[in-house]
Amino acid sequence: MAAHKISELTIRRPDDWHLHLRDGAMLQAVLPETARHFDRAIVMPNLVPPVITGADARAYRARIEAALPKGAAFKPLMTLYLTEDTDPDDVAAAFADGTATAVKLYPAGATTNSASGVQDFEKVRTVLDRMAEIGMPLCVHGEVTHSDVDIFDREAVFIEKVLKPIRKKTPDLKIVMEHITTQDAVDYVRDNHRNLAATITTHHLIINRNHILVGGIRPHYYCLPVAKRERHRIALVEAAVSGDKRFFLGTDSAPHTDANKIQTCGCAGVFSATNTMSCLAEVFATAGKLKKLEAFTSLNGPLFYGLPPNSATMTLRRGAPVDYPKQIETEDGPVTVFNPGFPLHWHVDP
Numbered sequence: 549m550a551a552h553k554i555s556e557l558t559i560r561r562p563d564d565w566h567l568h569l570r571d572g573a574m575l576q577a578v579l580p581e582t583a584r585h586f587d588r589a590i591v592m593p594n595l596v597p598p599v600i601t602g603a604d605a606r607a608y609r610a611r612i613e614a615a616l617p618k619g620a621a622f623k624p625l626m627t628l629y630l631t632e633d634t635d636p637d638d639v640a641a642a643f644a645d646g647t648a649t650a651v652k653l654y655p656a657g658a659t660t661n662s663a664s665g666v667q668d669f670e671k672v673r674t675v676l677d678r679m680a681e682i683g684m685p686l687c688v689h690g691e692v693t694h695s696d697v698d699i700f701d702r703e704a705v706f707i708e709k710v711l712k713p714i715r716k717k718t719p720d721l722k723i724v725m726e727h728i729t730t731q732d733a734v735d736y737v738r739d740n741h742r743n744l745a746a747t748i749t750t751h752h753l754i755i756n757r758n759h760i761l762v763g764g765i766r767p768h769y770y771c772l773p774v775a776k777r778e779r780h781r782i783a784l785v786e787a788a789v790s791g792d793k794r795f796f797l798g799t800d801s802a803p804h805t806d807a808n809k810i811q812t813c814g815c816a817g818v819f820s821a822t823n824t825m826s827c828l829a830e831v832f833a834t835a836g837k838l839k840k841l842e843a844f845t846s847l848n849g850p851l852f853y854g855l856p857p858n859s860a861t862m863t864l865r866r867g868a869p870v871d872y873p874k875q876i877e878t879e880d881g882p883v884t885v886f887n888p889g890f891p892l893h894w895h896v897d898p
């Protein structure tokens with residue numbers, strides 16, 4: 549049957565290879581939204597204070613597990629926040645005993661709670677060498693932070709100025725370029741086969757920079773890296789639906805209360821955990837590539853991380869538009885759910 553005629557699709561349960569769960573009341577409210585559809589997620593460490601050591605990650609994982617709805621099969625895969633003082637022995641021990649799955653590199657100042665990130669990449673060289681030795685992946689927020697680099701160019705400049713030198717010095721290091729937003733990043737991953745992959749978010753497959761700025765400013769579409777021109781969005785869709793094993797889903801679902809989004813200086817982040825699978829089914833169906841959805845959400849990520857795909861399945865069925873909530877209530881205030889701007893016909897049966 550042609551892909552666009554498919555009205556039901558069963559896939560292995562998906563994983564989210566880039567997710568912000570926060571802590572406290574926010575964690576309690578958003579975790580069920582992810583656990584409903586996803587079996588595993590790479591959990592970002594940019595709390596205040598950040599999750600830096602193996603001990604920090606164990607404590608945070610315990611808080612996540614305590615916040616899980618009863619019976620949820622969800623498994624958090626923890627990351628360590630790389631600082632210039634990170635101890636390579638602590639990282640290696642956390643990887644060896646299963647505490648941490650990856651290390652996260654934030655260039656200092658790149659995004660939410662990234663002040664403790666890396667300024668001088670030479671200072672983390674011993675950690676990167678050690679990770680390459682033990683096969684531990686590095687998840688990278690790929691944007692330079694210099695004030696003289698235009699915000700729309702920061703990813704492309706990062707590839708030239710930071711990523712290429714790191715990969716040249718440490719070719720054995722496994723790197724995930726996270727939440728890529730440009731044709732440049734797609735091309736770089738496609739042209740470099742060894743130890744390199746990229747995650748793509750749901751919202752970057754759907755919005756371009758016009759959605760943020762035309763006809764009024766839309767704070768709920770503002771995230772980092774910021775969405776780029778339409779030609780970049782198209783490149784991301786092509787990469788996602790291609791089935792190429794080096795591209796997989798990382799939603800970067802990043803909850804902020806509406807009060808913190810709608811501000812003179814609003815926070816960066818799009819919260820898409822609730823409706824991501826329905827959004828993706830629309831994107832893949834529109835491209836006539838529904839049959840590639842499973843590779844993107846459920847197979848390519850585990851392959852890169854050296855983990856088995858989930859054995860349980862999920863069925864997506866096309867019908868009348870799904871009535872997803874517009875907001876999730878939290879004790880800190882409402883969090884707005886990503887609005888793709890079109891009806892979501894794909895229902896998810898976990």
Ligand code: DOR
Nearest residue numbers: 659660771772802816817
């Ligand atoms: O939009 C974003 N929000 N990008 C990031 O890199 C961080 C995230 C957050 O933590 O809110």
Ligand code: ZN
Nearest residue numbers: 568592800802
């Ligand atoms: Zn993120």
